[in-house]
Amino acid sequence: MIILVRRVAVAGALGALGAALAACGTPGASGTPHAAARPAHSAPTTAASSKPPTLTPGPSGLTPVFKNGPRTQGKTVALTFDADMTADQGARAAAGEHFDNPQLIGALRELKVPATVFMTGRWADEYPQEARAIGRDPLFEVANHSYSHYAFTSDCYGLPTVSEDRMRSDVERAFAAFEKAGVPHVMPYFRFPGGCYDQRALRTLIPVGVTAVQWDVVSGDAFATDADAVAQQVLEGVRPGSVVVMHCTRSAAPTTERAVRTIVPELRKKGFRFVKVSELIQAASGGRR
Template identity: 30%
Template sequence: MITVKQTVLILIFFVLIGCQAQQAGSLSLLDESNVKRPVPSFLVDNGKEQLIAKYENKTPTEFGENVSGVYTHFSSSKKEIALTFDACGGSHGNDVDEALIAFLKENKLPSTLFMNSRWIDQNTALFQELARDPLFQIENHGTHHKPLSVNGQSAWGISGTASVKEVIEEMKENQNKIEELTGKKPTLFRSGTAYYDDVAVQIAQDLGVQIVNYTILGDAGATYNAQQVKDALLRAQPGDIALLHMNQPTSGTAEGVKKAIPVLQKNGYTFVQLHSQHLQ
């Protein structure tokens, strides 16, 4: 028979055990190391939220093609030139200058191709073919082909990105697309119109992106005739970066390049891609 005294002792024992369990449970809730928190999005989204917080209240002091931090040429002790070709995309820019591409291939001319997201969407098979060819270095020409600005500044009638968020997306969305299609992440960027503000350039640097413009205006947005393209290229100096277009087959770009390259080669010039160069 269990006595009354034993019964009371048993009840006290279970009360004490229950209190200890409750205390342990309370401690585990207060111990933040045991709590699984969601990973902040900036840690999984290339610092997006962190960058927005860093730059959202900064006011640009420069806007143009030669803003501080924009690379326009490279260091070389040799007679080297970089040929770069933009593929802009959009309603007036989705075409392919097949004659130009064929000439680059036939003459084994290393080139850097800045590809816009819209052009890639319309020419995906060709894009992948070019990306597989070691003759071509694939880089980023933006998602929507906009000037890169934190407050919507425009160039050549095209409105720029209007916030830090849009600056990041203009670069990162197409960068991600190119990486998904090729397995390689582009680290160079040229905006639509080649215009930037200085805050946008700083954002790019924080993202590990180098912004590259030019020293030679090779075809002036594919508006030059063949002779003008040739004349522009023949003014090249060692370390120059030439800006041309590969998406306007009715322009003078292909013929001008065809006329200029043999002359440049005769004068001792060779052609290089930008990924191995020391940009300045």
């Protein structure tokens, strides 16, 4: 999910955003949320002793929404990266456009930064080896960003829209794509494409059993050309318990790796400790799993 709300200059990017937000899948796959019937996959479950932390359902049992961790339990911060590729971008990938960013992942490993990667199923289809490697690396955790990267509300940064009757299957299809790629231990977390949701979407996803994860710091890396400006925006916005939204797509966020190489040492100088989203959710839920 690519977010435009930021101070970094991206004049005219709103139209381009819709195109970039749609990228996800293998060349030749139908890649739409209206594809033929497929097995249903709800949020993965594990043994009770290792069950990932989640939030309790909201009012009327609605899918819970997490924005940031506690502000008073230490200087922790979660960097999150959206691995975006929309369902109709297979031809662009086949033509050489890069929706992955192995250099960024390499930088996170080099800097020893835990992170949460919100991955679309189409991205996992396109880059199964990378998806599998990220999922098997204990430094990272993988969570669901839908299959198609189509919006769950209307008027969401120009993204195509998933119909209400396809919302659940689009999320379940992403879990199936992760399983096919061999990604283990996928977290029961979901990030709405574009960050756009409403009560209808939260209600529709109740049976999937996920916690929706938003953020409180927008990096502004989408379509940015100034890595220093991206880094500055993050450094100015981070507070204890913050969730930072960034991107893991070279074509749509080419400066993210450079920004991260500035952000990480500066936040560490300020006493911040990097954690995965699951640690913040556990702290927010009072340590319950």
